[in-house]
Amino acid sequence: MSDVSLTVNGRQVNAAVEDRTLLVHFLREHLGLTGTHVGCDTSQCGACVVHVDGKAVKSCTMLAAQASGSTVVTIEGLSDGTGLHPVQAAFKENHGLQCGFCTPGMIMAATDMINRHPEGLDEATVRAELEGNICRCTGYHNIVKSILAASQAMAKGKGRAKAA
Amino acid sequence: MYSVTYHRAASLSDAAKLAKKDEAKFLSGGMTLIPAMKTRLAAPPDVIDLTHIAELKGITVSGKSVTIGAATTHAEVANNAKLKAACPAICHLASHIGDPHVRHRGTIGGSIANNDPAADYPAALLALDATIVTTKRELAAEKFFKGLFETALKDGEIVKAVRFTVPAKAGYAKFPNPASRYAMTGVFVASGKEGVRAAVTGAGDDGVFRSRPIEAALARNFEAAALEGVSVPSDGLMSDLHASAEYRANLVVVMAKRAVMAATG
Incomplete structure (x- = not known):
């Protein structure tokens, strides 16, 4: 057993877990944060993407013990609580989901992608950057549209914040 | 995943001490080891996390x-x-x-x-x-x-x-496996004072290797055109469901051309 101590969605969490516990299982089963999904057993699908210390990672390919000391944000913690995060809003407005299973991972990957591309995104970049996220409904078209819309909305939001 | 004991090494000497345990494995980013442990293809009793050692x-x-x-x-x-x-x-x-x-x-x-x-x-x-x-x-x-x-x-x-x-010129091109993005064939070319070196990954039966026919052609003229008509033998190249050895042999030349174009572009 390992004692792990993390900040998850702004909350300090301490627990003793089996060393083999994957971060995704820790989030889902110990903390009840079931928004993060497990879609495959092979580290390919990206349904489990969360942010660890500000970077998108596959939480199914990291031990909870490896993440000890880190700050984790899951889909539940993305919005500040007053409404949807701009990426969530864009997925809603653009119907960026079909069955919804891949959506949490897509949104966490998209948020990370937008943060890493402050210069803005184009369709080719979004499609290339989605390499690690699989939508088995093949609903990529609207996912890409959602991410482009979110990227623009967030750039405008920043512009306003600067002006203010 | 089978049971495992996780150790976080604070220093290289700490890691060396921990490594004395039988069958212990070093863990870095874990992008290969953790998936292998999940599918039980690997089952080390101990893993030693190296990613918190500042000097690395x-x-x-x-x-x-x-x-x-x-x-x-x-x-x-x-x-x-x-x-x-x-x-x-x-x-x-x-x-x-x-x-x-x-x-x-x-x-x-x-x-x-x-x-x-x-x-x-x-x-x-x-x-x-x-x-x-x-x-x-x-x-x-x-x-x-x-x-x-x-x-x-x-x-x-x-x-x-x-x-x-740093070489005078260098370039890399790969033909990625469409599913895994691992190289089905990738060629890195470098040209410097010491000459030209071209190394091939994803194609060799025994891992990465230097391609002498590619190096010889590029040593004469470090341009993609120098590779026109050059062929590399398919002996010792991998054959699998994605590509035959002959297909990979052709890819070595094609990727080498692209790598040189990237290097000279």
Whole structure:
């Protein structure tokens, strides 16, 4: 057993877990944060993407013990609580989901992608950057549209914040 | 996953002590080891996390000399401004490993210690004539990469860094497997004072190798056109459901041309 101590969605969490516990299982089963999904057993699908210390990672390919000391944000913690995060809003407005299973991972990957591309995104970049996220409904078209819309909305939001 | 005991090494000496445990495995980014443990293809009783050892991290560019710490992630290599200015080919290579999430965790030291026959970095380090710095010695990439998933590393020996001299020109091109993004064939070419080196990954039956016909043609003229009509033998190349050895032999030439174009572009 390992004692792990993390900040998850702004909350300090301490627990003793089996060393083999994957971060995704820790989030889902110990903390009840079931928004993060497990879609495959092979580290390919990206349904489990969360942010660890500000970077998108596959939480199914990291031990909870490896993440000890880190700050984790899951889909539940993305919005500040007053409404949807701009990426969530864009997925809603653009119907960026079909069955919804891949959506949490897509949104966490998209948020990370937008943060890493402050210069803005184009369709080719979004499609290339989605390499690690699989939508088995093949609903990529609207996912890409959602991410482009979110990227623009967030750039405008920043512009306003600067002006203010 | 079978039961495992996780250890976080605070220093290299700490890691060396922990490595005395039977069958213990070093864990870097875990992008290969953790999936292998999940599917029970690997079942080490102990894993020793190396990613919190400060001296294994970071990129130094000093004149023409580049040193990349073993625990430096692919994303860090891809986006390092100084490295991009000195040797953009290795940044380009790093930016095409796996996917963004993998690049945030996977490390150069982990990749070369694993020596997957389709991994990208071994081709770069072999073509750049890089030196691999370990806790015990320094050795040339040529001596380090031994075969399929096999390196010169001894038990308990840890890759600390890789070091190379920036070549005049370098380029990398790969034909990625559409599912995994591992190289079905990838070629890294480097041209400098010491001549031309071309290393091939993803194609060899026994892991990364230097292609002499490609090197000979490019030594005469470091242009893609110099590779017109050059063919490489398919002996010793991999055949699998993705591509036959003959197809890969052709890909070696095509990727070499693209790599040279990237290098001279």
